Structures are given as structure tokens and as C-alpha cells.
Amino acid sequence: MNLALHNLKRSRTLITLSAVLLALLALRAGAQTSGPRLLILNKSESTLAIVDPQTLKVVGRMPTGNAPHEVTTSPDGRFAYVSNYGTGPEPGSSLSVIDLAAMKEVKRVDIAPMLRPHGITFVAGAVWFTAEGSRVVGRYDPVSGRVNWMLGTGQQTTHMVVVTPDGKKLFTANIGSNTVSAIDTTNGRMTQIAVGPGPEGMDLSPDGKELWVAHNNDGEVSIIDPATNKVKETFKAGDKPIRVKFTPDGRRVLISNANANEVAIFDAATRKEWKRVPVGAVPVGILITPDGQRAFVASTQANKVSVIKLDDGTLVGTIEPGREPDGLAWVSR
DSSP states (O other), X not given: OHHHHHHHHHHHHHHHHHHHHHHXXXXXXXXXXXXXXXXXXXXXXXXXXXXXXXXXXXXXXXXOSSSEEEEEEOTTSSEXXXXXXXXXXXXXXXXXXXXTTTTEEEEEEEOTTOOOEEEEEEETTEEEEEEGGGTEEEEEETTTTEEEEEEEOOSSOEEEEEEOTTXXXXXXXXXXXXXXXXXXXXXXXXXXXXXXXXXXXXXXXXXXXXXXXXXXXXXEEEEEETTTXXXXXXXXXXXXXXXXXXXXXXXXXXXXXXXXXXXXXXXXXXXXXXXXXXXXXXXXXXXXXXXXXXXXXXXXXXXXXXXXXXXXXXXXXEEOOXXXXXXXXXXXX
């Protein structure tokens, strides 16, 4: 009888210790994903990596839909939204909703018959995205869990998307039509702006007065006045400029040149090149930290992300997040 009681007490102690251990592991996992985080999509392995931006170490990894290309986050830092582009023989038609604290996909939004979602951004309480294969832009409402707005562009290869902070105006680059569609989201009115061949990467200046659009095929950038939807200036930027990103203060613009394996940094006011930074093979996605101190650049063919210190333009580190990193996002909390 005493032996049985002893065994019972021992079992209860082990159960209690196991519960404590599990709780500690859960707290540790939560700590790893709290605070500032860098999110990196790996296209060929269909994963989202969570990186500690201070140690540059991967602290979490989870599956997404097939061949994800771009990612955005909710303002509260709770969720990430991923466009599952798919592959050549298997075009994607979904968005992944990732719970960043739990580090798992909690919902896969079916956007069929829209195909090949690509550009994606969270603005004015909604997730805006392109569906390149269907020549469409759409809007997903996280509250209702439904796509509540969509509009055809009538253009070929509707790829990247930029939305004004109030959500009232949207721009999308149409690679195959050599245009940028400017859309009033309140009434659906659309203007097609002719730019150079192969427009893809683009960004809106922090003051909202300039939209920079890079052309893949001639190495130039068109600067559009969003108030008039007119190109006001064009200049040479590099060899296959594929992504564009303004610093938060609007003083500089980073442009990744995919063929040259480098990032060009320009003075936004003068359009003059300030510095070129060699990075890994085929740089694409660019993310700049909210404080403007560092930039992260994904080099898809090198399977790495380079870290650039922006006060002097020096390369200060690298991250190895997985195979074919591309889309990047930031979580501040």
C-alpha cells in the first residue's frame, strides 16, 4: 500500500514537472517571436522564416502555400499575409494567414478563380493584392475573412501593388503591358500610365508626391506624379532594376539590380547615385527598418539576405533563411 502511494505521488510529480517544462518551452517560443522581427519568404521550399534582426538568426519557420512570393503584416504584428504565387505548372490561387505568435498558418484564403497572387500590402485595415494570372487587383477583409473588392486592370502581368495610406488610391505595375494602372478605389476609375518596358518594382515616397517605377528591360526608372498620373522624369538606374524602396525619411531610394547582383542607393531629390553595394546573386526584395538604419536585401539565387548599414552604405551581415528568399516584411512588436 505504501509502495503504491509512493508511485502515485511520483507520477503526479512527473506530470507536474512535464507541465512546467511545456509551459517554459511555450514562454521561450513566445519570447523568440516577440519584439522586432524580420519575416522572409523562401519561394522554392514554400516556407516563412522568422528572424531575430539583432542576432540575424532564424527563430521560427513554418510552411505556407505553394511557392510564396510576397508577404505583409497587420499593424498590430499578430498576423502575416502571404501571396501563394505557385509554379509554372501549378498556378497559385490562395493567400496564407499566419499567426506569428503561434508560428503557424491559421487560414488559407481561396481566391479562385483569380490566379497567381503576387503583390500584397496591408493598408487602411485591409489586405490589397494583385492576381497576375487574372489581370486583377483585389482586397481581402481580415474581419469578415472574405475578398470584398476586386477590379480587372485589362493589362498584362499585373504584378506589384502600392496603396496610399488612406486606401483611396492604388497603383499596380503591369509588366507585360509597359504600364502602371492608377485606380481610384472609391469609384473604380482607372488611368493607364505608359512607362518603360517591363515595369515591376515601385514605391511611393513618404510624402506621397512621387511614385518611382523601375523598368526591368531598359534599366530605367520612371517618376510619376500621383496627383496628375503623369511621368515627370525618367533616369537610368542599373541593370534590371527589379525592386524600389524609399527610406522612411524620404531622402534616399534603394533599387535592387537583379542582373548586376547589387543594390544602388540614390539621392531622392537629385536622382544621383550615392553608392552601389554588391550583394548575392539576383537581389530582389528590399526591406528598410522603420528607424531607417538598416536595409535587408533578399538574393534569391544565393539563398541569403544581405544586411546594409544605411548611414555609410556598408554590408554588415548576412542571413541564410532558406531556399530562394524573396518577399520581406517587418514586425515592430
